[in-house]
Structures are given as C-alpha cells and as structure tokens.
Amino acid sequence: MRWRKAIRISLTLSIISVLIICITNLWVVTSTQSRVLSDYRHLPDSGVALVLGTSHKLTSGEPNPFFQNRINTAALLYQQGKIVHFIVSGDNRTKYYNEPLEMQKALVKLGVPVSAITLDYAGLRTLDSIVRCKEIFGQSNITIITQPFHSYRALFISDFYKVNAVALVASEPDLEAGRVYAREYLARAKAVLDLYLLGTAPRHLGEKEPIQI
Numbered sequence: 001m002r003w004r005k006a007i008r009i010s011l012t013l014s015i016i017s018v019l020i021i022c023i024t025n026l027w028v029v030t031s032t033q034s035r036v037l038s039d040y041r042h043l044p045d046s047g048v049a050l051v052l053g054t055s056h057k058l059t060s061g062e063p064n065p066f067f068q069n070r071i072n073t074a075a076l077l078y079q080q081g082k083i084v085h086f087i088v089s090g091d092n093r094t095k096y097y098n099e100p101l102e103m104q105k106a107l108v109k110l111g112v113p114v115s116a117i118t119l120d121y122a123g124l125r126t127l128d129s130i131v132r133c134k135e136i137f138g139q140s141n142i143t144i145i146t147q148p149f150h151s152y153r154a155l156f157i158s159d160f161y162k163v164n165a166v167a168l169v170a171s172e173p174d175l176e177a178g179r180v181y182a183r184e185y186l187a188r189a190k191a192v193l194d195l196y197l198l199g200t201a202p203r204h205l206g207e208k209e210p211i212q213i
Contacts, residue, residue, distance in 0.1 A: 020189060021185060021186065021188075021189045024188055024189040024191075024192040025185055025188045025189065027156075027192065028152050028153055028156045028188045028191065028192065029152045029188075031156060031159070032151075032152045032155035032156050032159070032167075033152065035155055035165070035166045035167060036148060036151050036152065036155070036166075036167045036169060037166055037167065037168050037169065038168075038169055040076065040077055040080055040082050040168055043077070043082045043083075043143060043166070043168060044082075045081050045082055046081065046082075046083075046084045046213075047082060047083050047084070047141070047142070047143050048083065048084070048085045048086070048087065048139050048141070048142050048143070048211065048213065049074060049077060049083040049085075049086050049087070049142060049143040049144070049145050049168075050086075050087045050089060050129060050130070050133050050139075050142050050143070050144050050145065050165075051070055051071075051074050051086055051087070051088045051089065051103055051145045051146075052070070052089060052090070052123070052126060052129055052144065052145065052146040052150065052154060053088065053089055053090020053091060053099035053100060053103060053123055053129070054066050054067050054070070054090070054099065055067065055097070055099065056068075056099070056102040056103075056106070065173035066147060066170075066172075066173060066180075067102075067103075067106075068106070069147070069170035069171050069172075069173065070103075070145050070146060070147070070170045071103060071106040071107060071110065072110070072170070073145055073168065073169075073170040073171075074086060074107060074112070074145050075107060075110035075111065075112055077143070077145075077168065078107075078111070078112050078116065079111065082143075083143060084116060084213055085116050085117075085118065085211060085213045086107065086112065086116060086117050086118065087118045087120055087133055087137055087139065087142075087211070088100045088103035088104055088107070088117060088118070088119055088120065089120035089122075089123030089128075089129035089132065089133070090103065090120070090121075090123045090129075091123065091124055092121040092122075098121075099123075100119040100120060100121055100123070101119065103117075104117050104119055118137060118209075118211055120132055120133075120136070120137070122202070122203070122204040122206075124202075124203055124204075125202075125203075126150070126153060126154050126157060126187075126191075127157050127191070127194060127195075127200065127202065128202040128203060128204070130144075130154065130157050130158050130161060130163060130165075131161055131201075131202045131205075132202060132204075132205065133163065134161060134162075134163050135205060135208070136205060136206065136207075136208055136209055137208075137209055137210060137211050138208065138210035138211060139163075139211060140162070140163050140164060141163075141164045141165075142158075142163060142164070142165050143165070143166055143167070143168050144158070144165050144166070144167040144168070145167070145168055145169075145170060146167065146169065146170065147169060147170055147171075147172045148167075148169045148172055149172065149180065149181055149184050150184065151167035151169050152188070153184070153187060153188050153191050154167060155167055156188075156191060156192075157191060157195065160195045
C-alpha cells in the first residue's frame with residue numbers, strides 16, 4: 001500500500017539524516033579537540049584573539065552568561081599578556097542589536113583599551129567571522145574565544161580556510177544547555193555541507209583592513 005511505502009521512505013530518510021549528523025559531528029570534534037584549550041598558560045604571548053559574538057542579553061532580558069564568560073576570558077588573556085589585540089566579531093542587524101559594540105563596551109569595562117579592539121560588524125555566522133579574520137583583517141594565526149561546544153566547529157572551519165587557530169574556551173553555563181547543544185549538533189552538520197558541498201561564502205567581505213600589532 002502507498003502509505004506503507006511512504007512510511008518506509010520516511011524512516012529511511014530519517015535514519016540517513018541521523019547518520020549524517022552523527023558522522024559529521026564525530027568528524028568535526030575528533031579533528032579539532034586537541035586544539036581546544038582550557039589553560040591560558042598553554043598559549044604563546046602577544047597573540048591576536050577572535051571573540052565570537054552572541055547576544056549580551058537573554059530573551060528574558062537577563063544578562064547572557066555565555067556572553068559574559070567569553071568577555072571575562074578575553075579580559076583575563078589581555079591581563080596575562082597572552083593577547084594584545086582582539087577582533088570582536090558578531091551580528092549588527094539593527095541599531096538596537098549590535099554584538100561587536102556590546103563586546104567592546106564590556107571589554108573596556110574590564111580594562112582592555114579601545115585601541116586593542118577591532119570591531120567586525122559582518123560576523124553574521126561563525127564562517128563569516130573566521131574568513132573575514134583572515135581576508136579582511138589579515139590574521140591567519142589566532143586564538144578563538146568561545147564556549148567548548150562551539151569551539152570545535154570554529155576550529156573545523158578555520159582548518160578548511162587554512163587559518164592556524166586554537167581555542168581558549170570560556171566556561172559553559174548550564175542555562176539552556178540542552179537547546180544550545182542540540183542546535184550545535186545541527187550546525188556542525190551544516191558546516192560540513194557548507195564547506196565541502198555547497199561552497200558557502202561569507203555574505204560580506206569588502207575592503208581589507210589589516211591589523212598592525
């Protein structure tokens with residue numbers, strides 16, 4: 001009967017989709033996990049860091065601990081002399097939502113001078129942030145600052161674009177962890193498709209703005 005055939009096709013497609021997600025996640029994590037660091041003492045001195053953006057507020061209006069933990073980690077690296085310049089990269093979709101500016105303001109409050117911060121307003125996705133870090137700002141040796149769950153994908157994209165990167169991870173709050181992790185599993189699979197099948201490019205590049213340090 002037709003409905004039985006439709007069910008078999010649906011089940012087959014579902015199994016294939018789950019297998020693709022599992023295999024791509026395994027690839028992304030195992031190929032990058034050796035460069036996910038939690039101890040800043042393993043970093044060389046005087047480097048450049050890419051801080052990946054997220055909203056500074058939750059939908060409830062409360063401060064976003066993912067944002068604050070990234071900022072605290074970045075400020076610590078500056079204080080320890082491990083990082084001398086930051087690229088803060090994120091979404092700037094409206095005048096009321098500006099991730100790079102919020103990151104700059106938060107870093108300055110923690111003692112990082114404005115002169116040590118470059119704002120990347122076109123970091124609409126992780127892929128965009130990493131490609132622009134190399135192609136626009138001239139940085140191909142970087143430390144990526146984000147949470148562990150996100151760091152594997154960021155490093156995987158860096159590898160594809162021949163950016164020599166390590167991740168110094170900020171702590172992961174328990175808040176909304178299940179939803180965040182589930183979304184990341186899908187994002188890793190999409191990253192593989194974007195890089196190896198679809199050839200997805202950054203939405204905006206533009207004039208080069210090399211950082212001199």
